[in-house]
Amino acid sequence: MADQLIIFDTTLRDGEQSPGASMTKDEKLRIARQLERLKVDVIEAGFAASSNGDFEAVQLIAGAIKDSTICSLSRANDRDISRAAEALKGASRARIHTFIATSALHMEKKLRMTPEQVLEQSRQSVRFARNLCDDIEFSPEDGYRSDMDFLCRVLETVIAEGATTINVPDTVGYAVPELYGQFIRTLRERVPNSDKAIWSVHCHNDLGMAVANSLAGVKIGGARQVECTINGLGERAGNCSLEEIVMAVKTRKDYYGLDVNIDTKHILAASRMVSQTTGFVVQPNKAVVGANAFAHASGIHQDGVLKARDTYEIMRAEDVGWSTNKIVLGKLSGRNAFKQRLQDLGVALESEGDVNTAFARFKELADRKSEIFDEDILALVSDESVTH
Numbered sequence: 067m068a069d070q071l072i073i074f075d076t077t078l079r080d081g082e083q084s085p086g087a088s089m090t091k092d093e094k095l096r097i098a099r100q101l102e103r104l105k106v107d108v109i110e111a112g113f114a115a116s117s118n119g120d121f122e123a124v125q126l127i128a129g130a131i132k133d134s135t136i137c138s139l140s141r142a143n144d145r146d147i148s149r150a151a152e153a154l155k156g157a158s159r160a161r162i163h164t165f166i167a168t169s170a171l172h173m174e175k176k177l178r179m180t181p182e183q184v185l186e187q188s189r190q191s192v193r194f195a196r197n198l199c200d201d202i203e204f205s206p207e208d209g210y211r212s213d214m215d216f217l218c219r220v221l222e223t224v225i226a227e228g229a230t231t232i233n234v235p236d237t238v239g240y241a242v243p244e245l246y247g248q249f250i251r252t253l254r255e256r257v258p259n260s261d262k263a264i265w266s267v268h269c270h271n272d273l274g275m276a277v278a279n280s281l282a283g284v285k286i287g288g289a290r291q292v293e294c295t296i297n298g299l300g301e302r303a304g305n306c307s308l309e310e311i312v313m314a315v316k317t318r319k320d321y322y323g324l325d326v327n328i329d330t331k332h333i334l335a336a337s338r339m340v341s342q343t344t345g346f347v348v349q350p351n352k353a354v355v356g357a358n359a360f361a362h363a364s365g366i367h368q369d370g371v372l373k374a375r376d377t378y379e380i381m382r383a384e385d386v387g388w389s390t391n392k393i394v395l396g397k398l399s400g401r402n403a404f405k406q407r408l409q410d411l412g413v414a415l416e417s418e419g420d421v422n423t424a425f426a427r428f429k430e431l432a433d434r435k436s437e438i439f440d441e442d443i444l445a446l447v448s449d450e451s452v453t454h
């Protein structure tokens with residue numbers, strides 16, 4: 067049996083950290099229900115200690131969602147961890163996700179703490195959290211830019227204290243795939259008892275490599291949890307996109323050899339819901355969920371997909387929630403696509419000669435108009451055709 071890749075969605079926490087993407091608790095609940103429909107394994111519902119509103123959102127989601135683990139983020143201190151535990155009380159399965167920065171830059175300039183203090187705080191926090199919850203995730207923030215020896219000491223310590231998931235964030239999207247994958251692998255090799263925890267990747271998209279880095283963390287590093295968001299929403303340039311990573315692992319199962327629980331036919335609805343809620347428009351050429359992801363405009367491609375869809379489609383549009391693929395008629399379209407559209411519209415022309423005449427008119431129109439709609443075609447053939 068293939069290994070399982072755990073999908074941890076943080077749209078409602080890291081996604082919401084995207085400037086302008088803040089959501090009400092009812093909006094968050096609606097999205098959480100859609101994530102549950104998607105069969106996301108872990109939903110990070112918010113950061114309970116950050117505000118009363120977020121506390122209530124985590125509480126509401128924890129009470130309503132039954133099929134996914136519900137997680138709250140918390141800094142590595144007793145107050146935050148207690149708030150997270152309190153908000154998660156109603157959950158069927160709860161996780162506390164605690165973090166502290168471990169890079170020299172963050173420790174010195176932001177936390178103003180010595181490495182020894184950070185190590186001690188990590189130990190104390192995980193020990194405290196473990197008394198409140200069985201499922202504890204620990205993240206060394208800015209982990210990828212941290213000193214390897216120090217990071218190994220911190221991670222060894224938190225695993226010994228009972229952390230069950232170790233997440234290694236590339237907080238600022240600085241990683242490149244091979245190096246990030248190797249980084250995770252080295253950590254897993256060097257940290258004693260590394261097999262007592264599930265290893266997780268959390269990549270930001272500042273250089274457009276969040277998905278590629280996450281995949282390398284899985285393939286090279288052996289991570290078995292990916293943190294991601296719908297539409298790649300998140301701080302600055304965003305996080306690893308759920309729809310892209312899930313479809314990459316599913317489509318290339320021959321290479322990754324992993325199973326994911328996600329019910330992919332709910333992906334498009336989730337994308338639309340997040341886009342409408344936040345007002346963040348999805349670009350047309352966005353993989354999987356963009357309007358053009360399964361659209362064909364060139365005559366050669368249209369002819370190909372009309373004969374066999376896999377000539378130019380590596381996934382089925384229907385598998386991610388589209389009703390079908392799309393043949394966009396325009397100046398690049400060929401006679402075959404035009405004829406197929408006539409047939410789909412129930413238009414029968416008398417002879418091939420009539421088809422040729424109508425096609426010539428269509429091409430003339432297409433030079434003036436960027437997209438031809440069904441109404442345009444019906445108007446073009448209204449004299450010669452018999453419509454059924």
Ligand code: KIV
Pocket residue numbers: 080165205206207208235236237238268270
């Ligand atoms: O990017 C990051 O480092 C985070 C952590 C809090 C996990 O979001």
Ligand code: ZN
Pocket residue numbers: 080235237268270301
């Ligand atoms: Zn993040």
